[in-house]
Structure formats: C-alpha cells, structure tokens
Amino acid sequence: MMLHLTDVSKSFGATTVLTDVSVAVERGTRLAIVGASGSGKSTLLRIIAGFEGPSTGTVSLDGRLLANPVSTVSAHRRGIGYVAQDGALFPHLTVRSNIAFGLRRSPGRDARVREVMDLTSLDLELLDRYPHQLSGGQQQRVALARALAPAPTVILLDEPFSALDTGLRAHTRAAMVTALERSGVTTILVTHDQEEALSFGQQLAVISDGRLVQAGPPSEVFDAPISAAVAEFLGAALFLPAHTSGPARAVCALGELHIRHDHSHGTASVRAMLRPAQLHVREADGDGDARVVAARQNGSAVELELRLGDGFTLTHRVPLYDAHLFPVGSAVAIRVDGGVVLYPAAATSETLGTAFAR
Amino acid sequence: MLAALFAAAALIPVGYVIQAAFAMGWEQFAELVFRPRVGELLTNTVLLVVLGVPCAVVLGVGGAWLVERTSLPARRVFAVLLVVPLTIPAFVASYGWASAIPSIHGLGGGLLVATLAYYPLVYLPALAALRGLDPALEESARSLGMNGWRVFSRVVLPQLRLAILGGGLVVALHLLAEYGAFAFLRFETFTTAIVVAYQATFAGPNAAALGVVLATLCFVVLVIEATARGRLRYARVGSGTPQPASRVELGRVTPLVIAALVVLIGAAVVVPLANVARWLFATDASDWQPLLNATWQTIALSVGGAVAALIVALPIAWIAARYPGRTARALEGAYYVASSLPAIIVALALVTFTLRVLPAMYQTVFTVMAAYVIIFLPRALVSIRAGIAQVPENLEEVARSLGVSPFRAKLRVTVPLLLPSLAAGAALVALGAANELTATLLLAPTGTRTVATGFWAAASAIDYAAAAPYAITLVLLSIPAVVLMFAQVKARRSR
Numbered sequence: 023m024m025l026h027l028t029d030v031s032k033s034f035g036a037t038t039v040l041t042d043v044s045v046a047v048e049r050g051t052r053l054a055i056v057g058a059s060g061s062g063k064s065t066l067l068r069i070i071a072g073f074e075g076p077s078t079g080t081v082s083l084d085g086r087l088l089a090n091p092v093s094t095v096s097a098h099r100r101g102i103g104y105v106a107q108d109g110a111l112f113p114h115l116t117v118r119s120n121i122a123f124g125l126r127r128s129p130g131r132d133a134r135v136r137e138v139m140d141l142t143s144l145d146l147e148l149l150d151r152y153p154h155q156l157s158g159g160q161q162q163r164v165a166l167a168r169a170l171a172p173a174p175t176v177i178l179l180d181e182p183f184s185a186l187d188t189g190l191r192a193h194t195r196a197a198m199v200t201a202l203e204r205s206g207v208t209t210i211l212v213t214h215d216q217e218e219a220l221s222f223g224q225q226l227a228v229i230s231d232g233r234l235v236q237a238g239p240p241s242e243v244f245d246a247p248i249s250a251a252v253a254e255f256l257g258a259a260l261f262l263p264a265h266t267s268g269p270a271r272a273v274c275a276l277g278e279l280h281i282r283h284d285h286s287h288g289t290a291s292v293r294a295m296l297r298p299a300q301l302h303v304r305e306a307d308g309d310g311d312a313r314v315v316a317a318r319q320n321g322s323a324v325e326l327e328l329r330l331g332d333g334f335t336l337t338h339r340v341p342l343y344d345a346h347l348f349p350v351g352s353a354v355a356i357r358v359d360g361g362v363v364l365y366p367a368a369a370t371s372e373t374l375g376t377a378f379a380r
Numbered sequence: 381m382l383a384a385l386f387a388a389a390a391l392i393p394v395g396y397v398i399q400a401a402f403a404m405g406w407e408q409f410a411e412l413v414f415r416p417r418v419g420e421l422l423t424n425t426v427l428l429v430v431l432g433v434p435c436a437v438v439l440g441v442g443g444a445w446l447v448e449r450t451s452l453p454a455r456r457v458f459a460v461l462l463v464v465p466l467t468i469p470a471f472v473a474s475y476g477w478a479s480a481i482p483s484i485h486g487l488g489g490g491l492l493v494a495t496l497a498y499y500p501l502v503y504l505p506a507l508a509a510l511r512g513l514d515p516a517l518e519e520s521a522r523s524l525g526m527n528g529w530r531v532f533s534r535v536v537l538p539q540l541r542l543a544i545l546g547g548g549l550v551v552a553l554h555l556l557a558e559y560g561a562f563a564f565l566r567f568e569t570f571t572t573a574i575v576v577a578y579q580a581t582f583a584g585p586n587a588a589a590l591g592v593v594l595a596t597l598c599f600v601v602l603v604i605e606a607t608a609r610g611r612l613r614y615a616r617v618g619s620g621t622p623q624p625a626s627r628v629e630l631g632r633v634t635p636l637v638i639a640a641l642v643v644l645i646g647a648a649v650v651v652p653l654a655n656v657a658r659w660l661f662a663t664d665a666s667d668w669q670p671l672l673n674a675t676w677q678t679i680a681l682s683v684g685g686a687v688a689a690l691i692v693a694l695p696i697a698w699i700a701a702r703y704p705g706r707t708a709r710a711l712e713g714a715y716y717v718a719s720s721l722p723a724i725i726v727a728l729a730l731v732t733f734t735l736r737v738l739p740a741m742y743q744t745v746f747t748v749m750a751a752y753v754i755i756f757l758p759r760a761l762v763s764i765r766a767g768i769a770q771v772p773e774n775l776e777e778v779a780r781s782l783g784v785s786p787f788r789a790k791l792r793v794t795v796p797l798l799l800p801s802l803a804a805g806a807a808l809v810a811l812g813a814a815n816e817l818t819a820t821l822l823l824a825p826t827g828t829r830t831v832a833t834g835f836w837a838a839a840s841a842i843d844y845a846a847a848a849p850y851a852i853t854l855v856l857l858s859i860p861a862v863v864l865m866f867a868q869v870k871a872r873r874s875r
Contacts (some may be wrong), residue, residue: 071777071781072780072781073777073780096780096785096786097777097780097781098780098781098782098783098784098785098786098789099783100781101783102781103781103782104777104778104781106774106777106778108772108774110772110774110775110777110778112775112779112793112797113797114796114797123779123782123784123792124782124783124784165778168778168782169781169782171782172782172783178781
C-alpha cells in the first residue's frame with residue numbers, strides 16, 4: 023500500500039462535497055475514479071494534490087502524512103504530479119520549457135525532456151513550439167510529459183481527455199496509458215466517462231454524491247455492481263421484474279435464469295439486471311419469447327423493439343445484414359448467456375440513479 | 381491590509397471635500413458661494429456640460445457608426461484620423477485656435493475647442509461597442525423591413541447606450557476638470573476660478589468653497605450617469621461574430637459625409653497642429669534649449685507616477701479579479717469616485733493634507749506622484765484587472781504540483797503572463813501624467829518644469845514661439861497612449 027486516504031470528508035461552507043472517502047492505491051497501479059459531474063471526484067483529486075485540505079480524515083503517501091484537517095504538506099513538496107482538464111500548459115513557454123519547468127537546472131535536463139517526450143510519443147520537432155501551435159491531443163501529451171518529467175511518485179489526471187473530440191480522445195488516451203504503463207508511475211484518473219474508467223487501470227472506484235459507493239478491479243465492479251444505480255451508470259443495462267425460483271435461480275420474462283450475484287438483500291420483490299450483450303436473438307419457430315414491434319435503422323445496426331410475453335418491451339441491436347431475419351411482426355427466440363444480477367425492485371435505489379443521471 | 385491603506389490614501393480628495401464643507405460652517409460657506417460671481421461660474425460650467433456632452437456624443441457616435449457600419453470610402457483611414465484629436469491635449473488645441481483666431485473666446489470658443497478635443501472619448505467606446513455588436517441583430521431588423529436609418533435608431537443606438545453613457549460621463553468629467561484650454565480662451569468655469577483663487581489666496585476658504593461646489597457637480601454627473609444606466613449594467617452587449625457586418629450604403633450623400641468628416645478633422649487636428657507648426661518655424665535655438673531639461677523632468681515624474689500607480693493597482697486588481705465580492709467592488713468603486721474628481725480638487729486636497737499632516741511632503745515630487753496615482757489609477761486598474769482575469773488560476777496550481785513553491789510559481793508563471801497588461805497600464809498612466817497640467821502646476825516643487833507646465837508658462841505669457849516646442853513634444857508624448865487605447869478597442873474584433 024502506498025497512497026492512503028482515510029475517511030476523507032470535505033465541506034465548503036454548508037455544502038458537503040465529500041463524505042468519508044477511504045481509498046488505498048498500490049505502488050505502480052492505476053486507479054480510475056468515475057462519477058457524474060458534481061459528485062466530488064475533482065475535489066478528491068485536489069485534496070490528494072494538495073490544492074485543498076480535507077475537512078476531516080487523512081491522506082498519506084508511503085506512510086508519510088500528507089494532510090489532515092490541521093496541517094497539510096504544500097503541493098510543491100508532495101512529489102505528486104497533476105494534469106489538468108485543459109492541460110494548463112504555460113502559454114508563454116515553449117514545449118521544451120514547459121516540460122523542463124519542474125526540473126532543476128542541470129546538464130541532464132534536456133536529456134530528461136527528450137526522454138519523457140519519447141515516453142509520451144511526442145515528436146521532437148515540437149520542442150520549440152508554443153502551446154497554441156499544438157493540437158489538443160498534443161497539448162495533453164505535453165502536459166503529461168511535463169508532469170512525468172520530475173519523476174513524481176503519483177500522477178493525478180483530472181478528466182484529461184474530456185476537452186478532446188471523440189476521435190482524438192481514444193488515440194490520446196491510448197498513447198497516455200502506454201506512457202504511464204512504461205513509466206510505471208502510480209496514477210489516479212478521475213472521469214465521468216464510464217468506458218474510459220473501465221478501460222483505464224487495475225482499480226476502479228465509483229463515487230456518487232461525495233461517497234465512494236464501490237471499488238475494485240473494473241471487471242469485478244462491472245460484473246457485480248453493488249446497486250442498480252451503479253449498474254446503470256457503468257453501462258447499458260436491462261432490468262426485468264423477477265422472482266427467485268430456487269437456489270441461485272430466478273424467473274423473469276426471459277425464462278428461468280442463473281443468478282450470478284444477488285444484491286437483493288432478501289427483499290421480497292426483486293428485479294434482474296442483464297447487459298444487452300448477454301442477449302442472443304434468433305428467429306423463432308413458433309410463438310417464440312417475444313415479438314418485433316418496431317425496427318429503427320441506426321448506422322451499421324438495426325434497433326429492434328421487442329415485446330415480451332408479459333408486455334415488457336426491450337430494445338435490442340442486430341447487425342444490419344441480419345435485420346431482414348426480423349421483420350416487424352415476426353416472433354423471435356431469446357437466449358440469455360451468463361446469468362443475472364438481482365436487485366431490490368423497490369424504488370429505494372432510484373434516488374441514487376437520479377443522482378447519477380445528473 | 382496594504383490595499384486598504386492605499387485605498388484610504390486615494391480617498392484623501394473625497395475626505396478633503398467633505399471636511400472642507402463641514403469645517404467652514406454654513407454661514408461662511410453661504411457667504412462665499414451665494415454671490416453673483418459664483419452664479420456666473422455655475423451658469424458657464426453647467427452650459428458647458430449640457431451643450432458639450434451632446435455635441436461630443438453626436439460626433440463620437442456618428443463617427444464610429446460611419447466608419448464601422450456604412451459604405452464610407454477610406455473608412456480605415458477615417459477610423460484612425462477620428463482618434464487623432466486625442467493626441468492633442470485640449471490646452472494645446474486651444475493655444476492653436478487662439479493663435480489662429482485671436483478673437484475666439486468665451487462659451488462658444490470653449491465649447492468648440494473642448495468638443496473637438498474630447499469627442500474621441502465617446503468615439504472609442506462607441507467603436508468598441510459597434511464592433512462587439514452582433515450584426516445578426518441589424519440583419520434581423522432589416523429583414524423586418526426597416527431602412528438604414530431606422531435600423532440605426534431602433535436597434536444600434538439602444539445597444540450603444542452603455543458606451544454613450546460611459547463616454548459621455550468621461551467627457552463631462554473632463555469638461556469639469558479642464559483648466560488650461562478654458563483659461564486660454566478667457567472662459568471661466570469653476571476649475572479656472574479655483575486656480576485663480578488658489579493663486580490669490582492659496583488653499584484658503586474661497587478655493588475650498590468653490591472646490592466643494594465643483595465636487596458636487598461631479599457627483600451630480602456621476603449620479604445622473606448611474607441612474608441612466610440603471611439596470612442596463614446587466615444588459616451585456618453580445619459577444620459578436622466573426623462575420624463582417626453588412627454596411628449601410630451612403631450613396632449620393634457620400635461626398636457630403638466626406639466633406640463633413642474633413643471639416644471635423646480639419647478643425648480638430650489640422651488647425652491646432654498647423655498653428656503649432658507655424659510657431660515652430662518662428663522659434664530660435666533659445667526656445668528649444670529648456671525643452672531637454674523639461675522632458676527629462678517629465679519622464680522622471682511620469683515614470684515614477686506610473687510605477688507608484690502599478691504598486692497601488694496590483695493588489696486592488698488582484699483582489700477584484702480573484703476574490704470578487706462586496707469588499708472588492710467597494711474598493712474599486714472608491715477609486716473610481718476619487719479619480720473622477722477634477723485634478724484641481726486632488727491638488728487642493730493634497731496641498732491641504734500635506735501641510736496639515738505631512739509638512740515634510742509638501743511641494744515634493746512624492747506629492748506630485750501621489751496626485752498622478754489618484755488621477756490615473758483607473759487606467760492602470762482596468763488594464764491589470766483584465767490581464768489577471770486572463771491568467772487561469774490552475775496554471776499556478778500545476779506549477780506547484782511540479783515542485784515549485786507558491787511564490788516562485790507566481791514569479792515564473794503569473795508575472796510573465798501579466799507583463800503585457802502591466803506594461804500597458806503603466807504606459808497609460810505615464811503618458812497621462814506626462815500631459816497633466818493642473819495638478820502639476822499646483823503641486824510641483826519650485827523649480828520643477830515639466831513639458832506641460834513649461835508650455836503653460838510660455839503660452840500664458842503669450843510667447844507663442846517659445847511654447848511651440850513644448851506643444852509638439854506634448855503631442856508626440858500622447859501618441860503612444862492613443863495607439864494603445866485604439867489597439868485595445870480594435871482587439872474587440874478578435875474576441
């Protein structure tokens with residue numbers, strides 16, 4: 023264990039932004055913190071960086087106390103790098119001077135600049151350019167190179183891709199993850215983009231309304247979201263009314279299915295959560311499980327609206343080349359792979375859901 | 381803390397006016413104020429403002445509209461030419477006119493010279509507002525069937541209200557504060573009367589009583605402007621679009637419009653400058669000799685004033701930009717009120733204050749610089765504040781995360797980014813100070829001769845030839861400031 027946050031809370035005046043957040047990040051791993059805007063994730067990052075102090079709780083790095091409510095180690099004495107949302111490159115300095123900003127004057131300085139530029143796949147031709155002469159993606163990579171240059175123990179990334187357009191985004195993200203992997207630095211990313219969070223690192227933490235609601239390896243969190251709201255936030259999800267029918271089995275409109283995880287906490291009425299990718303639709307011989315009531319073109323796919331036997335409708339995408347198999351009015355058979363996750367049917371979790379939707 | 385101290389210092393003139401009004405007692409005040417002579421001054425001053433401001437607004441807005449929104453030929457040239465009068469201090473312009481037509485005097489002469497000298501103070505903000513105005517508004521109006529004139533009066537003019545009120549306010553305050561130009565034309569206003577009273581009875585009750593009335597007039601002007609603006613404060617002019625505005629075709633009136641502009645520029649620029657040039661030819665070596673020394677003294681005083689203004693403005697601007705709130709606004713407001721008082725009042729206040737509280741400072745360069753700071757502080761504040769607002773706060777945070785201490789982060793990131801606006805602010809203050817006449821006349825240590833006071837000494841002794849070298853130096857000194865102001869207006873388009 024190296025970076026430790028213990029029961030960190032933060033309030034600005036009467037507004038509570040963070041409540042009892044505890045996180046541990048191991049050396050050399052990458053943690054993605056995901057949450058809707060206003061969930062407090064940026065504040066968390068600013069507390070780790072040292073731009074803000076916690077109202078309660080402590081932050082420590084390798085056993086060294088960085089912050090508690092009474093005293094904080096200044097940002098510049100922490101050895102924690104920070105990449106801002108817009109890159110925050112110094113507009114009056116060239117790429118070279120930007121990257122060298124945190125380096126001491128020494129003979130090895132220029133070599134280090136070139137080294138981190140290579141690490142972040144930046145062309146050395148950019149050395150003497152000014153920030154306004156760079157593309158958005160290049161700016162972010164320079165910002166990362168600048169943060170990596172003094173060899174910090176931890177790097178914090180505050181939504182570093184959100185200002186980029188879609189195409190550039192995936193490309194810049196890949197380049198930055200590669201650079202971080204090669205440098206082996208401990209990294210914390212905050213983002214509101216679940217896909218980005220799921221693909222970023224070894225650990226994922228979901229934050230909502232200032233509380234850490236779930237943390238773990240991304241695959242585990244995605245596989246067994248602790249609540250319906252988390253499930254919905256992490257990706258498209260389908261909820262069907264269900265009831266348990268035996269050990270680890272539940273019955274819903276799609277038949278009797280295996281229960282992968284049970285988060286219903288023993289409530290009487292439950293619902294089953296499925297991911298769209300678990301559904302396999304084919305033409306039915308007889309009545310089938312559902313009927314196609316509408317079809318909408320959507321690029322390379324067609325979205326079918328399927329009405330189940332109990333009147334429940336769901337949307338399912340099939341490739342364009344398969345669309346002719348499912349004309350409107352036809353019956354389809356649905357196979358479900360991988361079982362379901364059960365949640366209480368009650369509306370209690372809806373409040374969290376609206377929090378996420380914000 | 382420091383900011384509060386400076387704020388207090390800048391409020392000395394306000395305090396002086398209030399103190400003077402109360403210390404005198406009503407009877408003495410009434411005796412000094414309710415006289416036919418004061419009535420005459422009041423009539424003159426009020427007429428000057430009431431007639432001068434509308435004239436300046438018409439010229440300023442009309443000029444801005446012509447170059448920005450019509451098919452006027454050579455409009456880029458006219459756009460520049462229309463600002464040129466700003467490079468000629470009003471007292472130099474009146475010297476030009478008086479030496480060309482010696483019979484010119486009184487209200488008519490004062491109005492003519494002052495309007496021509498000050499209309500660019502409306503022209504510049506009007507130009508800025510027109511450039512920031514979304515042309516789509518005018519296009520929509522035209523598509524609704526309005527002709528050029530109705531588009532102007534019903535769409536453009538209302539949008540220009542802020543610029544007109546702001547520019548009109550500045551013109552009014554200048555008219556109230558102007559000394560040299562009117563003294564030359566034997567036109568008496570409160571300001572000229574106060575200088576006369578000061579020369580006769582020093583900072584006595586007579587000067588103080590007139591000062592209180594003048595300060596009240598300023599306050600009335602401020603209140604009128606604030607009331608007229610009212611809620612308009614929140615009505616922001618749109619951010620503008622890159623596409624150029626469509627222009628009104630002048631058609632057959634084009635020659636008429638050009639002729640009018642030529643007459644205007646001729647009267648405002650050519651007449652004063654031609655007469656300066658005429659007298660330059662009449663100079664001999666002895667007329668040029670004192671100029672060098674005066675120029676050095678002017679540079680020393682105005683650079684000192686500019687540096688002092690920066691030191692005062694920086695913390696205020698920092699607080700206003702980074703911690704906006706009631707305190708910041710009150711602080712800024714205090715400065716604007718203090719600096720809208722005429723230079724003569726500032727000078728009287730500093731004379732009284734130094735004599736009573738800091739006699740060691742009386743008639744020293746520090747007092748002169750203090751006057752420059754109070755009078756020209758808004759110029760520095762506006763520039764620096766805009767500069768600070770443009771430096772994102774997170775740059776300093778990033779610098780700190782790279783292991784750089786907060787102080788060094790400011791030094792290495794914020795200061796370099798702020799330099800251009802600091803330089804612009806300082807230049808505007810220095811150039812304003814270099815042309816300042818009234819306060820310098822009253823406050824400068826004996827033996828000090830700036831370009832402005834040197835000009836004044838020669839010109840008021842009717843030694844027009846000896847005044848000419850100073851006059852041309854004053855014009856040259858003004859050019860950089862006007863170029864800076866014009867550039868700030870033109871920058872509007874790229875936003």
